[in-house]
Amino acid sequence: MSQSSQHSIGSRQPATRHVALFVTCLVDQIMPEVGVAATRLLQRAGCQVDFPTEQTCCGQPFYNGGFRKESARLAKHTIEVFEAYPAVVLPSGSCAAMIRSEYLHLFRDQPEWHERARRLAAKTFELSQFLVNQIHWQPSKPPNGSTVTYHDSCHTCRMLGVREEPRLLLRCAGYSIREMAESDRCCGFGGVFSMRMPETSNAITAEKLRLAADTNASLLVTVDPGCLMQIRGLADAVDIRAEHLAVVLEEATR
Amino acid sequence: MSTTFPQFRSRARRGILDEHLQQALDHTTEIYRTGRVEALGKLLDSEALRDHLKAIRSSTLARLAEHLETFERQALAAGVQVHWAHDGAEANGMLIDIARRHGVKMAVKSKSMVSEEIRTNAALAEAGIKPVETDLGEWIIQLAGEAPSHIVCPAIHKTRQQVAELFSRELNRPVSTEIPALTNEARQTLREKFLAAGLGISGANMAVAETGSIVLVTNEGNGRMVTSLPPVHVAVVGIEKLVPTWADAAVWLELLARSATGQPLSVYTSVITGPARPDDPDGPQEVHVILLDNHRSDQIGTAYEEVLQCIRCGACLSVCPVYREVGGHTYGSPYSGPIGAVVSPLLFGLEGFEALPHASTLCGACLEVCPVRIDLPRMLLELRSQEVGERILPWYDRVVERLAASLLASSRRWSFLADLARRLVRPISRNGSLRLPGRLNPAQPRNLPTLSRRSFRAVWQDGEIGDET
Amino acid sequence: MTAREDILGRLKDKARPEPPPAAWRSRRQYADLAGSFIEALSGAEGEVLRAENLEQALEQLGRLLEDLQARRVVVNDEAPLSDIDLSSRWPALDWHIAARTPGDLREFCAAADVGLSGANAALAETGSVIIESGAGRSRLSTLLPPVHIALVSTSLLTADILTWAAARQGASLPASLTLISGPSKTADIEQTLSIGVHGPKRLIVLLYD
Numbered sequence A: 001m002s003q004s005s006q007h008s009i010g011s012r013q014p015a016t017r018h019v020a021l022f023v024t025c026l027v028d029q030i031m032p033e034v035g036v037a038a039t040r041l042l043q044r045a046g047c048q049v050d051f052p053t054e055q056t057c058c059g060q061p062f063y064n065g066g067f068r069k070e071s072a073r074l075a076k077h078t079i080e081v082f083e084a085y086p087a088v089v090l091p092s093g094s095c096a097a098m099i100r101s102e103y104l105h106l107f108r109d110q111p112e113w114h115e116r117a118r119r120l121a122a123k124t125f126e127l128s129q130f131l132v133n134q135i136h137w138q139p140s141k142p143p144n145g146s147t148v149t150y151h152d153s154c155h156t157c158r159m160l161g162v163r164e165e166p167r168l169l170l171r172c173a174g175y176s177i178r179e180m181a182e183s184d185r186c187c188g189f190g191g192v193f194s195m196r197m198p199e200t201s202n203a204i205t206a207e208k209l210r211l212a213a214d215t216n217a218s219l220l221v222t223v224d225p226g227c228l229m230q231i232r233g234l235a236d237a238v239d240i241r242a243e244h245l246a247v248v249l250e251e252a253t254r
Numbered sequence B: 001m002s003t004t005f006p007q008f009r010s011r012a013r014r015g016i017l018d019e020h021l022q023q024a025l026d027h028t029t030e031i032y033r034t035g036r037v038e039a040l041g042k043l044l045d046s047e048a049l050r051d052h053l054k055a056i057r058s059s060t061l062a063r064l065a066e067h068l069e070t071f072e073r074q075a076l077a078a079g080v081q082v083h084w085a086h087d088g089a090e091a092n093g094m095l096i097d098i099a100r101r102h103g104v105k106m107a108v109k110s111k112s113m114v115s116e117e118i119r120t121n122a123a124l125a126e127a128g129i130k131p132v133e134t135d136l137g138e139w140i141i142q143l144a145g146e147a148p149s150h151i152v153c154p155a156i157h158k159t160r161q162q163v164a165e166l167f168s169r170e171l172n173r174p175v176s177t178e179i180p181a182l183t184n185e186a187r188q189t190l191r192e193k194f195l196a197a198g199l200g201i202s203g204a205n206m207a208v209a210e211t212g213s214i215v216l217v218t219n220e221g222n223g224r225m226v227t228s229l230p231p232v233h234v235a236v237v238g239i240e241k242l243v244p245t246w247a248d249a250a251v252w253l254e255l256l257a258r259s260a261t262g263q264p265l266s267v268y269t270s271v272i273t274g275p276a277r278p279d280d281p282d283g284p285q286e287v288h289v290i291l292l293d294n295h296r297s298d299q300i301g302t303a304y305e306e307v308l309q310c311i312r313c314g315a316c317l318s319v320c321p322v323y324r325e326v327g328g329h330t331y332g333s334p335y336s337g338p339i340g341a342v343v344s345p346l347l348f349g350l351e352g353f354e355a356l357p358h359a360s361t362l363c364g365a366c367l368e369v370c371p372v373r374i375d376l377p378r379m380l381l382e383l384r385s386q387e388v389g390e391r392i393l394p395w396y397d398r399v400v401e402r403l404a405a406s407l408l409a410s411s412r413r414w415s416f417l418a419d420l421a422r423r424l425v426r427p428i429s430r431n432g433s434l435r436l437p438g439r440l441n442p443a444q445p446r447n448l449p450t451l452s453r454r455s456f457r458a459v460w461q462d463g464e465i466g467d468e469t
Numbered sequence C: 001m002t003a004r005e006d007i008l009g010r011l012k013d014k015a016r017p018e019p020p021p022a023a024w025r026s027r028r029q030y031a032d033l034a035g036s037f038i039e040a041l042s043g044a045e046g047e048v049l050r051a052e053n054l055e056q057a058l059e060q061l062g063r064l065l066e067d068l069q070a071r072r073v074v075v076n077d078e079a080p081l082s083d084i085d086l087s088s089r090w091p092a093l094d095w096h097i098a099a100r101t102p103g104d105l106r107e108f109c110a111a112a113d114v115g116l117s118g119a120n121a122a123l124a125e126t127g128s129v130i131i132e133s134g135a136g137r138s139r140l141s142t143l144l145p146p147v148h149i150a151l152v153s154t155s156l157l158t159a160d161i162l163t164w165a166a167a168r169q170g171a172s173l174p175a176s177l178t179l180i181s182g183p184s185k186t187a188d189i190e191q192t193l194s195i196g197v198h199g200p201k202r203l204i205v206l207l208y209d
Helices: A002-006 A025-029 A032-044 A060-064 A068-082 A093-106 A111-122 A127-134 A154-159 A164-172 A198-213 A225-237 A245-252 B005-017 B019-041 B046-062 B064-077 B088-101 B113-117 B120-126 B136-144 B160-171 B179-196 B222-228 B246-260 B305-309 B315-319 B321-326 B337-348 B365-369 B376-389 B395-408 B411-428 B456-461 C003-013 C033-043 C054-067 C105-111 C161-168
Strands: A017-021 A047-050 A088-090 A124-126 A147-150 A219-222 A241-244 B081-085 B106-109 B130-133 B199-202 B206-208 B213-218 B232-238 B268-272 B286-292 C047-051 C072-075 C094-097 C114-117 C121-123 C128-132 C147-153 C176-180 C202-208
Touching: A017 A032, A025 A032, A025 A225, A025 B411, A025 B456, A032 A047, A032 A127, A032 A245, A032 B456, A060 A068, A060 A093, A060 B376, A060 B395, A068 A093, A068 A111, A068 B395, A088 A093, A088 A127, A093 A111, A093 A124, A093 A154, A111 A124, A124 A127, A127 A164, A127 A245, A147 A164, A154 B365, A164 A245, A198 A225, A198 B005, A198 B321, A219 A225, A219 A245, A225 A241, A241 A245, B005 B019, B005 B321, B019 B246, B019 B315, B019 B321, B046 B064, B046 B246, B046 B305, B064 B081, B064 B286, B064 C003, B081 B088, B081 C003, B088 B120, B088 B199, B088 B232, B088 B286, B106 B120, B106 B179, B106 B222, B113 B120, B113 B232, B120 B130, B130 B136, B136 B160, B136 B179, B160 B179, B179 B222, B179 C105, B199 B222, B206 B246, B213 B222, B213 B232, B213 B246, B222 B232, B222 B268, B222 C176, B246 C161, B305 B337, B305 B376, B315 B321, B315 B337, B315 B365, B337 B365, B337 B376, B365 B376, B395 B411, B411 B456, C033 C047, C033 C202, C047 C054, C054 C147, C054 C202, C072 C105, C094 C105, C121 C161, C128 C147
Parallel strands: A017 A047, A017 A088, A088 A124, A147 A219, A219 A241, B081 B286, B106 B130, B106 B199, B199 B232, B232 B286, C047 C202, C072 C094, C072 C114, C114 C147, C147 C202
Antiparallel strands: B206 B213, B213 B268, B268 C176, C121 C128, C128 C176
């Protein structure tokens, strides 16, 4: 029975890396295919992937809303669930940034939790960051003739410093990239912002979509489920499909 | 003056639908964005300079009293009359006293954010003294009875036709809509005011303690006019504008215009150190500096102290996705954009301006471009947290968030309720979206996502993610 | 308690030891100071005429005054102009020398066609001319007329504002010191550049060795 909370998938031979997958609440409940694709990619890269079933939410929406106590409660839960693992991988730049950077601010007045957060942060990575920088995995597929455009999610590029890694993976998977103007311009999601100030949020997204459509790429790729959700909400208006990096890479490297 | 959520939203809607404003915002912010990058690129050490300016600003605020005393001592020695004001009411009162003492009927003003903050024009008008804005953008919005909509370019939202209309109403005759002609009208009309005014009122970009000087930066020359033509000049200066030495001021000046508009330097950098000396052929006979607190000292030693390092360049406005869509008037304060979202609640009260800390996606673009690297996103988060602590957010907000947090604390509870919810929304879901009629969709026209047919954890636990090896 | 005492008291209570950074040293060095100055000022819609010496610069000045059809010229009584008998050299013009010629300086400046000055310093990086108030040095002469002509010796050139400030360390300041980096301009209406708002419409520097 205790196995079910430590249920893992991986190669039979000794795995190169043992990682825990933190799918994040959006992926879990809204786009599970992203989690599936991330798992398969990590496997393909030689990892043994665990899914600690006690996981829920990193606490970001509450933190961003000013609900520090509530956010801390979820952050502590997250730390407890994941701290025993050698590495934690997330298919979400913003959630990875929450753990890697914001947890330290959240626990600035609690030295014991601050230290535990710091240790977890040091081994927590966004998916592309992990694949490229930690295990140096790159597919090698010939050009497939498809052009994509990549959206630099705010937390991913500004807080994690991840810009090149997703692009490298896309190129190695056979895609050519046509950069949109202001690829790091916000998509308009901002978490609860998208519901508190929907008209402004939508106006920002419309601009992002326009810039993406200008590239004439058929596919917009992002590493953030929040951005993906937001962009898809208005993508009917333009002729562009939006997809998560994990799904795109998984398809291309089967 | 206030910005509640409904107010922000309705003003935002207006801004988003205003086609001219949208074009102006796109055009202007792009010029400023690209200008800034190009101008900083020409410096040899722009990143190191930014770090250096930040260190200057931070260390200055750490010992602000000392620097203010040095400034006062040096300024007095140069013949400046130095005044101290707790708040806007006191500062305006002093201004009016000085004006009355000199029988001033009309005062010319160069662009001063602080005077907008403390509503100097209204106070002067009430006291029977006519204030005339002389920065072209400020004069335009004064004629229109509006607030500035950008820190550097106040009339960004006005078309030339609107400007022509304002001018013709003021001058009582028809006026061409061509921009050179409009500029010429302003030059001639305001020239008369400069020459006739009994008082010149300015702000200051910085106050240099070393020599008791104030520095005014303009492109038009109205800063020089206001501080050279009238017999009396009064500068209202926020205490956070202090800079200890000329070496420090030079670093500030090296970064200011480049960050603001992409120019290496603004056309005129005026350094004023007291009234005209005995041998000077012209210049004001009296120079006053009113050092204004107005909640600035309150921020020292708090999580918000950093905001006092702002050099008023406006770079954050040009990159903010929110500002770029809604424009300055939406913020309901003379300070708009990211800096305004933080500073306005601090100056005017969080309650009443509770929407402003939420007028952000926390994208971090502002922090990226701020010459002094003010961590505005962090301060927005701090203000949001303060709203929760002070119960400024509506009660149902707090109830929903607390409920959601306790649900998410347990994966079993969370999974159970999520699975229940997915069954309930199935009938109104299609292709990954909730199918809601427009009126029931708060995010309309954006489609909201629906819950997937199965959760990831269900897929995992059913062993469906096969082993590929 | 006065506002002064109150504000200073509050700030002193919260003071903390945070040493300022060491003074900044500019690395900017130009092989051709004059060339860089010309490039920078021209880029800001200023005009620069190059002369090999003061006499050539004065000849250029004469031609300029003719081209401008100038009638009234106000001039600051400072180097290199103070030693020149301007009214003898160009007798057809109405000259007002600040603090020397009798009559209302302000009125003359407001009606003048050209304001003529020297300079105290010049910055290559930003194309700036630095002028100071003082005996014989009017502020209005370089502000009110539609054209400002400045005679600037290349010996006054320094690399940038950082170098200039560092060199000035401790020096006292006049009542007014202005860095002028071009003619007056604005883009306040529809973000369209307009030259000549309040200050001069043209800034012409006669740069001589």
